[in-house]
Every structure is written in structure tokens, then in C-alpha cells.
Amino acid sequence: MLTYTIRRLVLSIPTLLFISLVIFALLQLAPGDPMAQVPLTVPPEVKQKMREALGLGAPAHVQYWKWLVQFFWIEPQVLIDHWFGTSFAEGKLRVISWQTRSPVMDIVMQRMPQTLWVVGMSYVVGILIALPIGIYSAYKQYSLFDQAGTFVSMIGFSIPPFFSGVLVIVIFSVNLGWFPSIYDTTHVVTDWDSFVVQFKQMIMPVMVLALQTTAQISRFMRASMLDNLNQDYVRTARAKGLKESAVVLVHVLRNSMIPIITVIALGIPAIFGGAIITETLFKVNGIGQLLLTALFANDLPMVMTLTFIFAILIVLFNLIADVLYGILDPRIRYD
Amino acid sequence: MTDQITDPSEIELYGALKDKEPPKEPRSQWKDVWDQFRKHKGAMIGGGFLLFITLAVLIGPVVWDVDPKALDIRNKDMRPMYTLLWDGEAKTSWAKPLGSDNLGRDILATLIAGGRASMAVGWTAMILALFIGTAVGVSAGYFKRLDGPLMRLTDLFLSLPILPLLLVAVTLFRQPLRANFGPETGMFILIVGVIGITSWMQTARIVRGEILALKEREFILAARSIGTKPFAIIRRHLLPNVVSPIMVSATLGLATAIITESALSFLGVGFPSDFPTWGKLLSDAVPRMEEFPERVMLPGILISLTVLSVNYLGDGLRDALDPRIRGR
Numbered sequence: 001m002l003t004y005t006i007r008r009l010v011l012s013i014p015t016l017l018f019i020s021l022v023i024f025a026l027l028q029l030a031p032g033d034p035m036a037q038v039p040l041t042v043p044p045e046v047k048q049k050m051r052e053a054l055g056l057g058a059p060a061h062v063q064y065w066k067w068l069v070q071f072f073w074i075e076p077q078v079l080i081d082h083w084f085g086t087s088f089a090e091g092k093l094r095v096i097s098w099q100t101r102s103p104v105m106d107i108v109m110q111r112m113p114q115t116l117w118v119v120g121m122s123y124v125v126g127i128l129i130a131l132p133i134g135i136y137s138a139y140k141q142y143s144l145f146d147q148a149g150t151f152v153s154m155i156g157f158s159i160p161p162f163f164s165g166v167l168v169i170v171i172f173s174v175n176l177g178w179f180p181s182i183y184d185t186t187h188v189v190t191d192w193d194s195f196v197v198q199f200k201q202m203i204m205p206v207m208v209l210a211l212q213t214t215a216q217i218s219r220f221m222r223a224s225m226l227d228n229l230n231q232d233y234v235r236t237a238r239a240k241g242l243k244e245s246a247v248v249l250v251h252v253l254r255n256s257m258i259p260i261i262t263v264i265a266l267g268i269p270a271i272f273g274g275a276i277i278t279e280t281l282f283k284v285n286g287i288g289q290l291l292l293t294a295l296f297a298n299d300l301p302m303v304m305t306l307t308f309i310f311a312i313l314i315v316l317f318n319l320i321a322d323v324l325y326g327i328l329d330p331r332i333r334y335d
Numbered sequence: 336m337t338d339q340i341t342d343p344s345e346i347e348l349y350g351a352l353k354d355k356e357p358p359k360e361p362r363s364q365w366k367d368v369w370d371q372f373r374k375h376k377g378a379m380i381g382g383g384f385l386l387f388i389t390l391a392v393l394i395g396p397v398v399w400d401v402d403p404k405a406l407d408i409r410n411k412d413m414r415p416m417y418t419l420l421w422d423g424e425a426k427t428s429w430a431k432p433l434g435s436d437n438l439g440r441d442i443l444a445t446l447i448a449g450g451r452a453s454m455a456v457g458w459t460a461m462i463l464a465l466f467i468g469t470a471v472g473v474s475a476g477y478f479k480r481l482d483g484p485l486m487r488l489t490d491l492f493l494s495l496p497i498l499p500l501l502l503v504a505v506t507l508f509r510q511p512l513r514a515n516f517g518p519e520t521g522m523f524i525l526i527v528g529v530i531g532i533t534s535w536m537q538t539a540r541i542v543r544g545e546i547l548a549l550k551e552r553e554f555i556l557a558a559r560s561i562g563t564k565p566f567a568i569i570r571r572h573l574l575p576n577v578v579s580p581i582m583v584s585a586t587l588g589l590a591t592a593i594i595t596e597s598a599l600s601f602l603g604v605g606f607p608s609d610f611p612t613w614g615k616l617l618s619d620a621v622p623r624m625e626e627f628p629e630r631v632m633l634p635g636i637l638i639s640l641t642v643l644s645v646n647y648l649g650d651g652l653r654d655a656l657d658p659r660i661r662g663r
Contacts, residue, residue: 154647155643160597162601166617166624166631166635167631169624174625273497276498276502277601292602295507306499311495314496318494
């Protein structure tokens with residue numbers, strides 16, 4: 001297992017390098033000038049100097065190499081400095097955003113908590129709702145509950161988040177006035193009242209994202225439970241007089257969770273991507289919203305770094321899913 | 336048996352050997368599929384609705400021939416006719432059954448035009464993705480030498496962050512394509528292209544798996560032994576056998592393509608502002624949704640219903656095309 005994990009880790013390096021190359025090439029091919037916002041009164045030769053100051057004068061492969069060095073070598077040093085108070089990265093050039101002229105990773109770190117709160121919470125809520133629904137619909141297959149569950153998850157698949165989000169804003173924020181439609185990220189939780197405010201503003205974005213998660217995972221859970229419910233070991237467990245709850249919730253559930261855990265791991269990167277829309281809708285200033293503003297402002301280093309972070313998440317969670325599958329299911333042997 | 340049986344009562348004796356009824360017509364595979372498909376109520380309703388929407392956006396402009404771009408400032412901000420049910424004072428008119436927007440454009444006409452754009456993008460992107468996916472899947476499955484590289488490529492594409500990359504590609508390549516093909520055609524090519532290029536991977540994997548299994552069967556060996564060329568084998572013997580999984584992934588592809596296009600329009604990187612699509616109509620209506628909720632609801636409901644019906648259609652197709660489930 002360990003050798004398999006190490007082999008996968010080593011193999012993921014060329015994958016990530018290739019992805020970074022694809023993103024870089026895409027950004028290089030694209031027209032668009034970071035100087036577009038600079039007033040026309042600035043003479044062209046000054047503009048050219050400003051471009052060179054941003055590192056645009058160098059040939060493409062030099063730019064790519066510099067980005068690689070900055071991202072993989074200097075940024076980790078900055079992180080180590082931050083944790084241990086050392087000074088490895090002193091005076092070294094970090095990935096700088098063209099918009100704000102400050103290091104990209106600092107901004108990402110500022111935005112990360114908001115995204116993690118909303119996205120992470122919605123994923124947890126979605127899973128917690130989905131698992132019981134899946135278990136019960138499989139246990140009572142073709143019952144009214146199962147039919148309703150199928151219908152609700154079909155709706156969850158079909159209603160895009162930009163519509164369900166607008167819908168809940170119209171209903172709960174405009175007509176009923178229960179929850180605020182804008183997520184206030186400066187809000188600090190200090191006591192019970194401020195916690196209630198935080199809770200209220202999180203309900204809508206979390207539920208909109210959770211609807212998608214619930215739809216997907218409850219379907220998988222149902223299918224996986226159905227696979228296991230007809231197995232021989234279930235009959236054995238019932239025959240030796242175990243309680244029904246023990247049969248279903250211990251024997252069947254444990255075995256059904258194996259594929260579900262990998263599905264959950266695989267879904268995490270996708271939910272970060274889907275959060276872009278929800279963040280725009282509820283005005284959460286997370287990394288999705290950061291990517292969107294950086295795109296419109298032609299801030300290439302920021303776009304490159306953020307897209308690459310999304311790619312790292314995908315590759316990482318694919319690996320975690322595969323390794324988890326091997327650990328949980330003793331029938332799977334990779335070596 | 337040499338002697339002829341003439342007595343009818345003697346025939347009764349051999350009754351067990353005889354067919355009780357006249358032999359049935361031979362049944363084709365597609366008739367079986369249709370019979371199974373008909374049993375799936377959701378799929379029938381979904382298919383019917385999809386057909387209805389497709390016809391509505393195709394024939395709609397002929398029946399309701401109002402220019403969706405025509406401005407009519409005097410009759411702006413009309414409400415749909417049905418608001419009269421609870422609000423007798425509402426500003427409505429039969430000339431604009433679903434109301435008009437803040438520039439007086441007829442909402443029914445813009446919805447039809449928007450549906451045309453959304454469905455066109457959905458269908459074209461889906462066909463493009465299916466084409467790439469099938470080509471990659473068949474070549475990876477049939478030619479052993481291509482299998483490794485093509486499947487690594489598929490894995491790489493699967494680990495690309497799709498929505499961020501779509502946003503990047505659409506924002507950055509908008510200008511040159513618009514300059515070359517005009518604002519609307521350019522955007523159409525761009526959006527269809529990026530959605531198609533980023534959504535072929537599932538089809539490729541499924542098709543490859545099917546081809547790998549089919550390749551070892553005897554009829555392929557027979558075809559090869561009489562000297563059939565590889566491309567003829569693929570065309571005549573392999574492709575007809577992978578039609579069912581391709582059709583199922585087509586429905587999934589159509590649903591994702593429609594949602595992706597609407598999402599791009601919603602984020603403001605889609606078609607130009609005077610070119611309506613459902614996603615664009617929805618996002619344009621968001622700032623004034625308190626006064627005019629119908630402008631958000633109508634395109635949103637249309638997107639959701641279309642995607643829902645496509646999903647149900649796919650569900651029914653999967654059941655109907657799977658010979659293990661069929662006939663139960």
C-alpha cells in the first residue's frame with residue numbers, strides 16, 4: 001500500500017506539471033494586455049517599461065520557469081518562514097498579482113477561510129442529509145419515500161445553482177425577509193447573538209450548494225446499499241438472530257460505505273468549482289469570486305495560480321480516493 | 336412418422352409438440368427497446384417535453400413573429416397576463432402575453448430566441464463531445480498501441496479544473512473570435528468548442544471499455560479472418576454495438592452542456608448582451624427580481640424543466656437499452 005501511494009505521488013508530479021503547462025499556454029496564447037486599464041496619456045515607451053517590470057518582456061519559457069520556481073520553491077519557503085519564524089524566503093521574488101501588486105498567495109490565504117466555511121459546511125451538511133435518505137430509500141425500495149427521494153434528487157441534479165440560489169433569495173430574503181441575501185465576511189462571531197447572525201447568513205449559500213451534493217450522494221448511497229442488501233452475509237446475519245437495526249446499520253452500512261467514501265473524496269474538488277457561482281450569487285468574497293475578478297482584470301499570475309490550485313485539489317483528492325479505497329476494501333490490492 | 340394424421344382428435348394427442356398459436360412476428364431489437372422505454376413513465380414525459388421545447392423554439396418564431404430585439408419603450412415593464420389573477424391593477428396587454436422587459440422587448444419572443452440559442456449550443460456541444468469521445472474511445476480500445484497514450488490524455492483532461500478553465504478560455508479568447516466571425520457566430524464557436532473539448536472524457540472511457548470487451552468476441556475474429564480492414568470492422572461491426580452507451584452519455588452530455596452554457600452566461604462571459612439565451616435572461620433579470628420575479632422564474636423554470644426532462648429521458652434510455660433489464 002505504501003509503495004502504491006508513493007508511486008502515485010511520484011506519478012502525480014508530471015501530471016501537475018503538464019496541467020500547469022496547459023494553463024500557462026492558454027494564458028500565453030490569449031490576447032489581452034494588463035496595461036489596458038492604464039490611461040492613454042501614458043506614453044507607449046513608459047508602458048513598455050511597465051510591462052517589462054511585470055516580467056512580460058522575457059520569452060515564454062523563461063516566464064514559465066520563473067513561475068514554476070516561484071510557486072514550487074519560494075512559496076513553500078514563505079510558508080515555512082511563516083510557521084517557524086525562519087527567513088529562507090527573505091528578499092526572494094514571490095508570485096505577484098498585477099492587480100494589487102501584493103503576493104498572490106497572501107490574498108488567496110485571506111480568501112480561503114470564507115470559501116472553506118461555506119463550501120466545507122455545505123458539503124458536510126449535504127452528506128449528513130444524503131446518507132440517511134440513501135439508506136432508507138434502499139431499505140424500502142420502490143416505496144413512496146424512495147420514489148419521492150428519486151424525484152427530489154432528480155430535481156437537485158436538474159436545477160442549476162444559479163437558479164436555485166436566486167429562487168431562495170426571492171423567497172426567503174425578499175418575500176419572507178428571514179435571511180440576508182448578502183454574505184457579510186467581516187462579521188465576527190463573539191457571542192450568541194452574533195453567532196445567530198452568522199448562522200442566518202450561512203443558511204442560504206450552504207443549502208444551495210448542499211442540494212447538489214445531496215442529490216448525487218443519496219443516489220450513490222442507495223445504489224450501494226441495494227448491492228449489499230441481497231448478499232449472502234446479510235441473510236446469515238439475520239439467520240443468527242441479529243436485530244434488524246444491527247443488520248442494516250452495522251453489517252450492510254459498513255460495506256456500502258466503501259464506494260461512498262471514494263465518491264465523497266472525488267466530489268470535493270468539483271464542489272470548489274461549483275462554488276464559483278454560489279459565491280458570486282451571495283457575494284461571498286472567497287477564491288471563486290477572486291478568480292472571476294482576476295479574470296476580468298487580466299491579472300494573469302493570479303488566474304494561473306488559482307487555476308493551478310484547483311488542479312492540485314483534483315489530483316490530490318483523486319489520489320486520496322484511490323488510496324482510501326485500497327485501505328477500506330481488503331479485496332482491492334494494488335501491488 | 337410415415338402415416339399422415341387426418342383425424343383432428345389425433346392432433347390433440349400431439350398438442351404438446353405443436354404451437355398453441357400462430358408463430359409471432361419476429362421482433363427487432365429496437366421494437367423491444369421501444370416497448371421497454373414506453374413503460375418508463377418519467378422518460379416518456381421527459382421525452383415528450385424535450386420534443387415540445389425543441390419544436391417550440393424551432394417553430395415558435397413563425398407562430399409568434401415578434402422581433403425579440405425590437406424596442407418598444409412606451410410599453411416597457413409590462414407584467415405577464417396571469418398576474419391579473421391576483422392583481423387587477425397590473426399593467427398587462429394581450430399584445431405581450433408574458434410581459435415586456437425594461438426596454439419594452441417582448442418576453443415571450445426573447446424566451447423563444449433564448450431557447451433557440453441554448454438548445455443549439457446544447458445540441459452542438461453534445462454532438463462535438465460525443466464525436467471526440469467516441470473517436471478517442473474507439474481508437475484506444477481497438478488499437479493497442481494508442482491505448483496507453485490516449486488513456487493518459489483522458490486522465491489528464493479529467494484532472495483539469497473544468498469550470499475555471501472554461502472561464503479562462505472564454506474570457507481570454509472572446510476578442511479574436513469575435514473579430515473573425517462576428518460577435519454572435521464567434522461566441523457560438525467558442526462556447527460550443529470549449530464545452531465540447533472539456534466534456535468528452537466520460538464517453539471515451541465508456542466506449543473504450545465496451546470496445547475492449549467486443550474486440551475479443553468471435554464475430555470480430557470472423558470479420559478479421561475474411562480480411563476485413565480495421566476501419567471497416569470499426570464501422571460495420573463495432574460502432575453499431577456501442578450505440579447504446581453512446582446514446583445514454585449523449586443525454587447526460589446535453590444536460591451538462593445546457594447547464595454549462597447558462598452558467599457561463601450567468602457569470603457574464605457568455606454571448607453578447609443583445610443576444611438572448613436562457614442563462615443570460617436570468618442573470619439580466621436578477622437586479623430587479625423584487626419587482627419582476629417572473630423574469631427570473633420563466634427562464635429558470637425553462638432551463639430546469641429541460642434539464643430535468645433530459646435526465647429522465649437518459650434514465651429511461653439506460654433501462655431500455657440494457658438487455659439485462661429489458662423484458663422484466
